[in-house]
Each structure stands twice: as C-alpha cells, then as structure tokens.
Amino acid sequence: MPSIDTRTGIIQYDKDRATPGYTLFTPLGLTSTFLVDMNGKVVHEWKLPADVGNYAYLLDNGNLLVAIRTQDGPKGLPAKGGHLIEYDWDGNIVWEHVDSTQHHDFRRLPNGNTVYLGWKLLSDEQAARLPGGLPGTEHEDGIYADTIREVTPAGEIVWEWFASDNMDMEKFPLHPGVPRDEYGHGNTIAPTNDGNFILNQRHTGTMCIIDKATKEIVWSLTDYEYGQQHDVQMLENGNILFFANGSWPVTYLGPETGSRVVEIDPETNKEVWSYAGDPPRSFFSWFISGAQRLASGNTLICEGLWGRLFEVTPEGDIVWDYVSPYVMTDPHPAYTNGNYVFRCYRYDPDGPQIQGRLGDPR
C-alpha cells in the first residue's frame, strides 16, 4: 500500500471515546452538503445550486446556512460566495441574501441578523499607503480590503466595518510574502460571547476582536509562528481556539513542522492546549481547515487539504477519523482532483440543529 493514504470513509472509530453525533461538511468544488453518522454513512444531503463560497453550517433553528458562489463581483479572488441561502431540512429556501462582495464567512446572530465578510477596494491613496506584501501583485482592480457587514432578514445593512478605515495599516501590515490583491484576506468572522466580533485575516497574520459599539480593535494577536490561521473562534470559556496552518511563503524557514490546532488564553496570549501530528508534518493543511471544541471536551478537526475530519481527545488520541471520498473532478483553477473541505461540524443528535430527526448516529 503506497505511503499516501488513499483510504476514504471511516478510517478509525473508537465507539467508547468518540462523541456521538452527526458530522456536516461540504466538499469544495461540488454542489452538496452532507451529513454523515459516526460510521461515515450519509444520512442527509442538501443539493446546492452551485458550488459553495466555502462551507455550510446548521443553525440553532435546524436550518442550513450556506454561501453559494455568484458570477458577479471581484474576479479571481479565493473563497468568493455572494449568495447566502438558508434551507430548511427538506431543501426549501426560507431566506436568502445576495451580496456579490461576500467571501469566506457568514454567521447568523442571536438577534436574527446575519453578519458576513465582504470586499471593498481601497482608494488609490490607501493602496499606496498599505505596507507589506509583494510589490506589483495587486489585483487588476486594485486592492480589495475586508469589510464586515451585518444585515437584517430584510437585507438592510445595519452595521459595517471596513479594514480600509477601521484598521491601522501601520500596526497591521501585510506579511512580506503575500500578494497585495487583498487587505488582508479575512477568512473568519464570528460573534464573540459578549456581542462583539472576532476577525481573522490570513495575510496580515492577525486575529482580532472588534468592539461593536466603537468599531475599535480591543484585542489582537499577530504571530507569524502560527503560519496563518483559520477558523478563529471564542470558546465558552473565553479562550480562543484556532487552526494554525503552519505555512508562509517558504523562503522563510517553511512549514517543516506541520499544522496545529491551538487554544490560547486572550488575557495572556499563552497557549493552554494544542494538538500537533506525530510526526508533525503528518498533520498539515496549508490552507482552509478548522476546528470545533465539542461538549465532551474533545476537538473535531478539519484537515482541509486532505479532506480529513478527525476527532481528538484532550490528550491528543484520535478517536474518530473520516476522509471525504468526494473528489472534485471537473477542471477547476485550484481544486481539481482534491477532496478539500473548508470546515466541518459535529452536532448532537438531540440538539437544536438535528432535533432528533435522525435517531442514533452510532
């Protein structure tokens, strides 16, 4: 058997220690969102009108929220969505919102509104001022900076934040090795426990918390050692959990040591928990990817590059391991022949998302 693990489906399942539930994921480049049980069997599927901006997730009302890629909007930028859709269990559209600048992330808020990341071009003056990145690699349109937009169910914008205006470019420059087509490739927007927003920008290497009232950044961490991050989130305990990709342009040392999932205490920015592969570079996804802390204390990890969804105990033992068998075969600029997955989620069978509709997942 060749050294590249070509197995798909369930690789490992420790029935005693894995957290029972259903796992939701959307293969990049394909047009379905799948829900699998603990044995890797597909138990529910939503068919999508086009491929996803990145991912989908289940809301507390039991519906699916997803971003679908539209044709309008900035060309050639990664993780473009544009059409936010909420589907009920049977695939009926119950809400939608179109904003062709939407990319990467989107979340339903407790107040019923939806927040998402978007793009807005820097002015010429701002673009000239932006430090860092590789000279001459701007987008043909200029530099697309992140925006955060909150809309009501009726689609009315009620709150906005702009990296162009609300982010100090000197304090948060682009990493020297990244392209200057974006300021700064935000890939996560999520609500915090106290009504603020946490943002992660891949190309400035910065995770930060934005105070909703003042639009100020009240906490931030930029540490190039993490090698870019994805899926930065605040846990119930107030700590920050994220996927540290472990990769920058490799003329800087390079990602010899692999990816990690890291939990830090934002009071001190010290690591309180982490997971790494053994050997380290056996767990490595330079892009996409995510992590979810489960109620059991285990962590579900999406090793996006390999379509691998796996669950580890706090000690780092793998108790569930599943590899997406869904390979993108159509020609695609980046995704052909890959089984990439951006994020995945495990849901309790009796929780608000699944609502007992599927029975026992084991």
Next chain:
Amino acid sequence: MRHLQTGLTEYDKARATEGYTLFTPMIDNITHLIDMDGKVVHEWTLPAGPGAYAYLLPNGNLLAAAKTEDGPKLPARGGHLVELDWDGNIVWEHVDNNQHHDFRRLSNGNTVYLCWELLSKEDEKKVIGGVPGTEHEDGVYGDIVREVTPDGEIVWEWRAIDHLDGKKFPLHVAAIREEWAHANTICPVPDGNFIINFRHNNLMAIIDKQTKEFSWTCRNLDFRQHHDVQMLENGNILFFANDADVISRGPEAGSRIIEIDPKTNDIVWQYQGNPPASFYSWFISGCQRLWSSNTLICEGVYGRLFEVTPDGDVVWEYISPYFKANPPQYGNSNRVFRCYRYRADSPEINGRV
C-alpha cells in the same frame, strides 16, 4: 493525510528498474544502500552528518560532504569532503568550511563544489531584490564554484558576485537576503561546462568554463524554486520543481519533476502527484532518469523515494524509516536530500552486493 508507513510500500516487480538505491537520511550520519525489497545491503558511516547527501563514484567509492564545526551558520553547510572506500576507509578528503550543498568528482580527477564567501559591504549593494532587512547577521554570503585537484589546489573558481547580474536576475521578492543566491546544484555537463541552480532567484544556468559567462539560462517563476538540475543524455534538462515560494496559490499544485528542452525552455515531460498536493516537498529533493526511462524521485521532506514510469505510474516506493528531531525545529523528520539507483553490474556497485 500522509501515512506513517515506512520502508517498502510499493514494488511492481515487472515494471520497476532493478538495482540498488543509495540515500543518506539528513538527520544522522549513515549512508544506506538498499535492494529493491528495501533491505539494507550496505552502509557507510560518515565522519559527521551530511551537508546534504552522498553518492557513488564510477570507481566504486562513496563521495560525501560531512558537516564540520566551523563555517557560516547557513543551510546545507558541509565542509569536509570525503571519499570512502567500500569498507568505509577514507581514501581522499578535502576540508573547506565554506562548502555547501553540492560537490562532484570530475572526469579529470578534480572535484568541483559550491561554497560561500562573505561579500564586502560594497558588493552587498549589487545584491538586488529579496526582503529588505533579512540579511544574515554576518552580512550577505555570495556563492562560489570551486574546482580543486586531489591535492586540494584550487584550479578554477567562479564567483556569483562577479558573474551573476543582480539587475538581470534579482532575488525573488519573498527571498531572504542571506545569500547571493543560495545555489543548491553544481553539476558537470558533457562538454566540460557546469550547470548551476540558484534557489533564491529561481535561476538555472550553464556556466561556460572558459568565459565564465552563462551560455544558457532558464528563469521561470512558475517552477517556484528547484533542486537537482541536471542535463540528461538527450541534452534536455531535468529538475525537481519544488513549488515553493508560494504566493497565494499554495501547494495544492504540488511539486513536479520537469524535463525541459534547453533550446526552447519548453516543458517536454513532467510528473505530478494525483491529487497534486499528494506529491509535495517544499525544499531539498531530487530526481534521476533511469536507464529504463523511468524516473526515480526523492520527495525530500517526506523521505519518500519512489520510481515512476513515463506515464506517471508509481512502480516502486520506499519511505525512509530513519527519523530524528535533528535539528529540533524540524520536528521528528526523516528527510532525504537526494537518492540514486545503481545497477548491480554498474561500475559504482561492481557486483559487490
């Protein structure tokens, strides 16, 4: 997800090219020769860990560069060139603490190798490109190609600072400015000249020995750094395209083995993983075109040595089982710089196994 399997993982007896495979794990100081079943049939202990690799000479001896204590703190430094006979006795050696990466025995009996010189502050100004402020604590080290006689006398030298034009071939925008320009390959070509490869300005070139000028160059940023650039018998150039200095696209495109026609610099053959990201080594690594027309590939980071047919089928695969966290920042690693396959009846093996 890559396996943790090691040793022989694939062997198509009908299609693999019979012979012995030589490799030196970078984490220790032992060169191993294995048979097609992955069984070790011979070993050499080097005086110290490899600067990068070792290979067998047509005289049946092993030529290696071992790390010395002194010399610049830079990657792939060797310093102690040693020729070991089959029983591990040192039959020739040459110490040059600035030697790095590559070294080759020439048909005239001399040895050519890469080494560094610390550039003067004046000369540093000729080093264009790269990320400002990333110079080595000592300054900027320029590459030198040095040819020595068996007595160690330098009979030919080529200095990158004199002949590599910074305006024409600047450092890649994301490169660090520690070196001008991180050469990682020096290799003779059939007509007595040298082929050289620089990692940090993405340049492969042929140096005319007489004029010291480049008689051929290829600088294609799409190859995204390369290693083990060599001229094949058919005159084409074969190399390992790491697919490093990723901008935003990243390694889902994977590494490639590429063969180009130097008359046009067009790609005439290439190997890519399926999916592409499954074959990826962002540094080190190499390739060898075998007498069967298959290609032996060293996917350095993963210690993976494997052989592919021209159509890209994997017919032999071996993962180095030798792991160590050396140096610690690389984690527990089994990385290998290059590997070679030799026939049992070749002058290198000479029927001794």
